[in-house]
Amino acid sequence: MRSPEAVRRRAVSAAILAVLVVGALLTAFPLFWMVSGAFKPQREAIDYPPTLLPQEPTLDNFVHLFVELDFGRYLLNTVLVVLIGAFGLLFMAMAGYGFAKFRFRGSRGLFFLVLATLMIPVQVTMIPTYLILNGMKLTNTLIGIALPTLVSGFGVFLFRQFMSTIPDEILEAARVDGAGELRTFAQIVLPMSKPILAVQAVLAFITGWNSFLWPLIIASDQKLYTLSVGLALLNQQLAVDPALQMAAASIMVVPVLLVFVLFQRYVVQGFALSGLK
């Protein structure tokens, strides 16, 4: 015989699970609607009442985007911006190591500066950064698009927090064995920092892939548009062809979703690791 208390607990658990399932479906619905719309012919997408799933699925929208519009180029530009971001990752790891494992003149002040940049909103830096990049003749280049967000203070902070936990003895042992600083960093520190590297790589990918403000401000030549800016252009044609827009939105959202689903563990772990308790 189960006690009434146990029965009540099970009922509560089931009710909570039901609420969570409904909430999850509602949350994910816009994404489902996007993918469903991407495969609808133009006429079906503006049908009223709307159809839940495409009645005559088609790939026409994707063909249109890549053949008649320049989405192949936008996709390439986006990938390039993300790849440039890998340098940022390396720079942040190096700085994190420097702050975590060396005592040097000015380290406290410089680290404070790193944290201070976290409080500066992008709206303040928007115009000056444009003026600075313009002065460096980097407006209208892919490097110019990637540069302002290449390194984040938060990233340096997370690397430092994680690398502080690497035991000094291991580093000392490497030095005693005659490993140079570069080798110690590349062969000991980086491999030991895999969890935080994974977190940062996923975050850097997501930010780079989705970045909108800087490409919008820096790229005036259509050849340098990223997916997000190309999509914003399509925005003006909503009444005409939502199916095309859903296809374009899918090209942008689905890769990020895949990356996130594959590496979700790292993101969640990362926040726990960084002492954000």
Next chain:
Amino acid sequence: MRRGTLTPYLLITPAMLLLLAFGVLPILVAALVSLTDMNISGLANWSNVEFIGFENYVALANDPDFWRALGNTALFGVIGVPSIVFLSLAVALLLDRSDGRIARALRSFYFVPAVTGIVAISLVWGYLYNTQFGLFNWVLSWFGIGQVQWLSDPWLAKFSVALVAIWRGTGLNIIIFLAALQGVPREYREAAALDGAGEWRTTRSIVLPLLGFAIFFVTVTTTIAWLQFFDEPFVLTDGGPLGATTSVSVFLYKEGFRLNQFGYASAGSLVLFVIIATITLVQLRIRRRDEKP
């Protein structure tokens, strides 16, 4: 710990240069430019730029559009911050309580909106909100509700735009709350249960106080995010209809990059910075006062 070598400087130089160039230097440039009448002609030739003292700030104080943008931003914050903090905390508590495969799989559903790109997402929501063939109006028509002007009614548009941001904003905070919940020792809950405390009571009296820092952290970061609210109104409504969804950030972008009033926009951006810094400091103060018994 090593000391006395050049290595650390070499290690931090690339990152520090970038942070200085795009994090610290812009503040100084913004402060300088805000005291000038810099515009597009000044961009071509610096000799066209003139120092005008605090005129930009005086003009801002007399600009009804700026005040309206401030009001809109305040309203967005009042709607957005409590919604996000409450929703993400509630979902995290429920997810944390439900073990098992299904509950684990459900987590991803709640996280994903956080990683989606705003431009793509605003197209999707714009499609859902569409007055003629949008899904929302069709669903409402089952209940006999006529065509709702989601994005063209000045009042409703504020909420429609905020809803998209709430949808996108909860995921990250759910992750933070779940991480914090892992730090709550099981023994505390078991002890409370032994003492006969019900689940709701345990959550309220034991778990929530232990989450104090996480709740505070999420509140502060969410407040800052809403004060900078930009993407959703910019892409969904371009600040319209009739400026109803123009946040301070959208206002600054338009002044700066559509009207090329770099000086004026820089002054506005510094005002926004001061507002954000002040509100954050006040929150820190309140937190510190609460911690003292």
